Amino acid sequence: MRISELGRRSGLPVATIKFYLREGLLPPGARTARNQANYDEGHLSRLQLIQVLTVVGRFSLASVRGILAAIDDREMSLAGLCAAVNDALFAALPPTPDEPAEVGRLRGQVDECISRLGWQVDPRAPARSALVQVLVALRELDDQFDMDYLAPYVRAADRLSAYDIESLSGETATEALASAWVARLVLFEAAFTALRALAQEHQLALRAQGGIGGSHAE
């Protein structure tokens, strides 16, 4: 198909598609004339994936590039693909603040929690540092805060991940399926965020009826 049809079918402006081509996020089409190229279904699904990553996942173009490289790497394992998506989630985290003792103590809590759960995780996994940084920030808000507080989150993460990985099994034999797998990881995360927003709205409605809460000026 021509670039105009690719635009129509993807719902994206042609200028955006040309930008992705220039940035190397979308592979070039098959040249048919000096100023014309042909695009196929692979280009369309790559554009859909880029949309999922940038719009739903809110990833930077640099993160998208990293994830696409992982998808295109035919030697990449499922674990590698998953790590590429998760690394992109934590790519922009700021450096840890300079309170080494407090940071060390919270890192100890994270390590202890992971080892008690028996989770097999790389000691240098970016998500491990991300969790420590989030704990440091929570601690600045509330000096009573520690890892125990997150126990319900830990259980939910454990349960949902087992469900995700089981339901995704056996579906990554080709580049197209690797791409679908990455899109699913991002979309499940977005679905959960939306469900959580709805559940919070409901909980706050319940509270308001109970007469608690209300204006924060009161």
Added chain:
Amino acid sequence: MRISELGRRSGLPVATIKFYLREGLLPPGARTARNQANYDEGHLSRLQLIQVLTVVGRFSLASVRGILAAIDDREMSLAGLCAAVNDALFAALPPTPDEPAEVGRLRGQVDECISRLGWQVDPRAPARSALVQVLVALRELDDQFDMDYLAPYVRAADRLSAYDIESLSGETATEALASAWVARLVLFEAAFTALRALAQEHQLALRAQGGIGGSHAE
């Protein structure tokens, strides 16, 4: 304190602080001379919140502006604050694609799920549309996909939100506490994302030991 000390204590370059001042995200300091102003602890905590929102929450400046306006609005309820944060999460979602019948059917599934749970949620809540859009995208990947698939996510969202709202109760009497409340919502979301990444890494390690999975080239 001078802007240089604000920079040192927040860990942010002075140029970034000046940018936030120009953009109106940070209120001006008390002018002490023609080219000098004094900043206080309120400025420091506002900068910390902006960092949490932009870096951890990956929100755009437009979204940050909306959230800060909600915090500064002394008439804003807890539910309003929570809605402002959640709306920012879904601000950039693309328009729904043009397959009205399919979209209507999936919207029906979402509505039915919410009503079965007894969740009190605005019919126009952005999270409701966001969930429909995520379902549409998941459906494009897998035409077997429907709302039932998300049942474990629904249960987790319900449980965690009840826990969040309960643990945040009674803490929003002032602008400083409204600000802390918003930071917590964003940080809990980030903590869960990190925990989920760790749990996924573990699940994939288990799978690899079972001989399933492996390279997606095989």
